[in-house]
Amino acid sequence: MRKLTLDNITSVAVDSFGGIPEPRRRELVQALVRHLHECAREVGLTHAEWRAALGFLHRVGDISTPERSEFSLLSDVTGLSSLVDLLASEPGATPGSNLGPFHVAGSPWRDNPVDLTGANEGLRVLLRARVLDAAGGPLAGAEVDFWQNAGNGLYWQQDPAQPTDNLRCRLRTGADGGFEIATIRPVPYEIPTDGPVFLDLVQPAGRGSWRPAHYHLIVSAPGHRTLVTEIFDAEDPYLERDAVFGVREALVGRYTEEHDPAAARRLGLPGPAVSVMRMDFRLAPGGPGA
Numbered sequence: 001m002r003k004l005t006l007d008n009i010t011s012v013a014v015d016s017f018g019g020i021p022e023p024r025r026r027e028l029v030q031a032l033v034r035h036l037h038e039c040a041r042e043v044g045l046t047h048a049e050w051r052a053a054l055g056f057l058h059r060v061g062d063i064s065t066p067e068r069s070e071f072s073l074l075s076d077v078t079g080l081s082s083l084v085d086l087l088a089s090e091p092g093a094t095p096g097s098n099l100g101p102f103h104v105a106g107s108p109w110r111d112n113p114v115d116l117t118g119a120n121e122g123l124r125v126l127l128r129a130r131v132l133d134a135a136g137g138p139l140a141g142a143e144v145d146f147w148q149n150a151g152n153g154l155y156w157q158q159d160p161a162q163p164t165d166n167l168r169c170r171l172r173t174g175a176d177g178g179f180e181i182a183t184i185r186p187v188p189y190e191i192p193t194d195g196p197v198f199l200d201l202v203q204p205a206g207r208g209s210w211r212p213a214h215y216h217l218i219v220s221a222p223g224h225r226t227l228v229t230e231i232f233d234a235e236d237p238y239l240e241r242d243a244v245f246g247v248r249e250a251l252v253g254r255y256t257e258e259h260d261p262a263a264a265r266r267l268g269l270p271g272p273a274v275s276v277m278r279m280d281f282r283l284a285p286g287g288p289g290a
């Protein structure tokens with residue numbers, strides 16, 4: 001009979017997964033088991049603490065539904081999602097940031113430029129952006145999937161009072177790689193505060209629940225890595241304390257007043273000036289799954 005001891009339990013457990021045929025999957029599972037054991041050893045994990053941790057994970061699973069993944073939120077508030085984004089980021093390319101739980105596939109296609117303002121209340125603004133390759137060349141026909149919250153902080157699918165697909169669209173960049181979205185300035189909002197991730201982890205740490213205002217975008221073009229990212233507002237009070245660590249310097253944009261009477265008229269603004277945020281997105285070469 002094999003003799004299991006404190007000295008060999010970790011290597012025996014790690015080795016027990018050596019039969020996983022796919023090398024990368026084997027590496028991932030074995031590293032995870034090794035690190036779990038290391039963590040338990042480092043803190044001298046007790047039975048009560050181990051049971052509490054399993055109970056927490058149970059509650060994370062219990063509250064999760066197809067529309068709400070508390071596991072994603074757990075990954076976000078522990079900085080794991082951002083670490084994975086940073087590990088994947090390529091020098092010279094726009095960094096990635098949180099996908100978040102409010103992306104829904106199948107956003108409606110709209111012509112570029114697009115006006116999403118509709119009946120939304122809020123400050124009318126323009127996002128004027130370009131999609132470029134890593135060398136700065138324009139990527140014409142790139143796909144942009146865009147979504148944001150409304151003036152009450154909610155995304156359309158959270159709020160029955162908003163029309164279906166409010167403040168979201170897909171469009172294609174023009175010949176110069178450019179696209180323009182007339183919209184309302186997004187507002188800060190809270191991560192879900194009624195689940196175990198906030199109540200048992202974030203709140204006891206004295207951390208806040210707020211995310212700074214942002215646009216979400218997924219930008220893709222053939223021959224390039226798909227970029228999942230966010231654009232933040234330089235004037236937002238929560239920029240330094242995003243509950244999910246999504247802010248990167250290159251993703252912060254500033255609204256400036258531009259003299260553009262035609263755009264101002266289209267947006268129903270009283271004067272000739274429009275609040276414009278300009279942003280370039282640079283895609284790294286590679287396939288979508290790179």
Ligand code: BEZ
Pocket residue numbers: 073076098099100101102191192211244
């Ligand atoms: C969001 O940006 O929509 C979001 C991201 C992470 C957690 C909660 C919300």
Ligand code: FE
Pocket residue numbers: 100102214216
């Ligand atoms: Fe969001």
